[in-house]
Amino acid sequence: MQLTPQQQALLDGAQGETMAKVVKTLVMYGDTFGAQRMVPVTSEYGHTVISFGLAVMKPVYDLYDRLIEAGLTSGQKFTADPRPLDKNVPTSLLEDIVFRKIMYTQQARYEEQLRKLGITADNGYTCTCYLEQVGNQPRKGDILSWAESSAVVYANSVLGARCNRNSGMLELMGSIAGFVPEFGLLTDEGRKAHWLIEVKCQSRPEPQLLGSAIGMKVMEDVPYVRGLDTWLGTELNDENCAYLKDFGAATASNGAVGLYHIENLTPEAREQGEALLHEGYQTYVIDDAELERVKRSYPVIWKDPAARPELCFVGCPHLTLEQLHQWTEKLHDALRQQNRLQVAVPTVFTAAPAVLDAFKDTVEGYKLQSMGVILSYICPLMYMNNPLCKKKTVITNSNKLRTYTSARYYTDAEILDILSGKEGH
Structure with missing residues (x-):
């Protein structure tokens, strides 16, 4: 990997041993995926997927303490994934004891660390950080250092930003250093689609079900979806953005999709159309029967499948x-x-x-x-x-x-x- 003089200086310890380790980690990450260089993080805010103070993750919180002690808290401010606890959500006495006395015993410590590291606000906890009310909405072409899968796929696809599916610690390191390795979905080539998805349903498909079918078929590849504009039209209004939020989350969790293109709707698909299809792409046709087949394939792992919902x-x-x-x-x-x-x-x-x-x-x-x-x-x-x-x-x-x-x-x-x-x- 070719580093700039400033990046090399950080790796050599110009801002201390801890920053050097942060940069070394990013370099090793980039080398693993064949990155040739680092590119600046250009979004206004970062986002961290780790929002929970699980007792088993004490080494993570110890590492955060080292970052704070080294003064590495003046980089990019960030939002965080949702909190794990709310007294208004129904729990039994035993469930509550497990939550508060066994599982999330590090929650207060961790939230204090996030304040020191630069979380945007005490209410900045959500997986939908890109919503207008939250205020962490990247611009088209912005380079991000995020990890939350549903937020990454939304930012890439609906907003036209650029972000790889990073891990929870690497995302914060990218925000601290101010740069990330360039590979995958940060590149033009990496954003091309290896799958053409032909949607041939008789009515608007359920977004969570359609996303699931696509995610399980294409896995980590980029899909180019044709036919969905029949129901969504060509405008990214509030209703369509909500639909794509849920659709994308299903592609990212049921598969490992970090970017999708919706013909005539999402930014890059509107600009480039079929030019986004990679040579030798595969085709997957989805109709109502295919969605029903996918739905029937979901396992029911309740002890009693006929039990009433609680x-x-x-x-x-x-x-x-x-x-x-x-x-x-x-x-x-x-x-x-x-x-x-x-x-x-x-x-x-x-x-x-x-x-x-x-x-x-x-x-x-x-x-x-x-x-x-x-x-x-x-x-x-x-x-x-x-x-x-x-x-x-x-x-x-x-x-x-x-x-x-x-x-x-x-x-x-x-x-x-x-x-x-x-x-x-």
């Missing part, structure tokens, strides 16, 4: 303000049709703290909460990591949460039927 999570990734409004109206209508006032299953909707602040005290916010829905800022995945919670019959509309936990996936329409107590659900 808890429902909606919002993984975190919901947008637009989605909160849509869910409020849909849930209200579904409950009214069943002559119910409140949800039939304890339900948690999760969103960024800043989004919740903009919603919860509005008429719609009071309306949703009056239906028995709990609004929370937590990460549902961190909740489900509790061994006791894994035994719960939890349902979700999130393919990401389904993939990483014992939660059972249902489409939005099925979730509405279950929450409204519709017969047969």
Whole structure:
């Protein structure tokens, strides 16, 4: 790798031993993937995927202490993934003891470290840092040092920024150093598609289900999706961005997609069209039957597959303000049709703290909460990591949460039927 004189000086210890180790780590990372040089991080803010103070991760927090002691806290400010705990989310006494006395015993220590390292604000905890209310939205062409898979794929695809799927520690090191190795999705060649996805459904496909099918087929490759603009059109409005958020999260978690192109919609696809297809690309046709096949393939790992749901999570990734409004109206209508006032299953909707602040005290916010829905800022995945919670019959509309936990996936329409107590659900 060819370093600039300034980068070489840092590697040689010009700003101390700790900074030299940070740069050495980035160089080794780049060498592993054949990077020829470093490129500057140009986004205003960074983002860290590590937001939880798990006791088993003490070596990570010890390393953060070393970074702080070395004074490496004046680099790029950053947001962080959602907090793991919220007293408003239902737990049993034993579950709460496991959360607070065994699992997340380092939470207070870690959040203090994040303040010293440069988190943007005390409410800067969300996986959807790119939303307007949060304020960490990169510009087209920005180079990022992020790791959160759903945020990386959104920034690359919808915003046209450039970021590889980094690890949790490397992301922070890139923000501290101010540069990252250039390879993969940071390059023009790395952003070309090796798959053409032909969407031939009869109605708008469920984003979480479509993303799952594509992710499992292409894995880490870049897909170019044709036919989705039939339902989404050619404008990146709030509704379409929410759709692509959930779609992308499923491609990234059910596979390892870091970038997708939607023909006639996402920035690079609008500019370059079929020129984005790599020579020798493969084709995958998705119709309604294929989506149903994919859905049937999901394992149900509950002890009793016929058991009634005990808890429902909606919002993984975190919901947008637009989605909160849509869910409020849909849930209200579904409950009214069943002559119910409140949800039939304890339900948690999760969103960024800043989004919740903009919603919860509005008429719609009071309306949703009056239906028995709990609004929370937590990460549902961190909740489900509790061994006791894994035994719960939890349902979700999130393919990401389904993939990483014992939660059972249902489409939005099925979730509405279950929450409204519709017969047969």
